[in-house]
Amino acid sequence: MQHSLKRIAAGVILLGGLAGAGALAIGADLPGHAMRMHDGAGFAAHADKMLKHLYIELDATDDQKARIDPLVKQALDDLKTLHGQAHGADFITLLAQPAIDRNALEAARQQHLQLADQASKRIVQLVADVGDVLTVAQRQKLAEHLQRLHARRHG
Numbered sequence: 001m002q003h004s005l006k007r008i009a010a011g012v013i014l015l016g017g018l019a020g021a022g023a024l025a026i027g028a029d030l031p032g033h034a035m036r037m038h039d040g041a042g043f044a045a046h047a048d049k050m051l052k053h054l055y056i057e058l059d060a061t062d063d064q065k066a067r068i069d070p071l072v073k074q075a076l077d078d079l080k081t082l083h084g085q086a087h088g089a090d091f092i093t094l095l096a097q098p099a100i101d102r103n104a105l106e107a108a109r110q111q112h113l114q115l116a117d118q119a120s121k122r123i124v125q126l127v128a129d130v131g132d133v134l135t136v137a138q139r140q141k142l143a144e145h146l147q148r149l150h151a152r153r154h155g
Helices: 002-019 040-058 062-086 091-095 102-133 136-154
Strands: none
Touching: 040 062, 040 136, 062 102, 091 102
8 A cells, every 4th residue: 555655745746846845755755757856855845846847848937936836845855754653553563473363454555545645635636736826828828738747658
């Protein structure tokens, strides 16, 4: 289930195209990325770099940048917290126990689903918040940008 959270993180990084976000993957390999983020600083630097590229592509104003940056930073913090909670019930640890505890496995599965749902809601909130800051034309450019990224990844 951690892979689901990583996919969500990859989606956030894709939306990092949108808001420069990328989240849950601190300390985890992201699908389609050769990097490994071991600390929040490395991940934040990557998100900042993505934001700068996005701002150029969208021709964002200084006011828009000032409004979007804190939205992204807060979302990253929120998603990092959720990611940390996801490490609490690790399927691999449960598998390595002398006896298989199906109830513990099910509880871990449910916990991961709840965290993935919370992360998904937070990402949608970020998308809407950033969308409120952008013009219609910028949102259309963003959608085209995300479609190109998606096509390259799933080619």
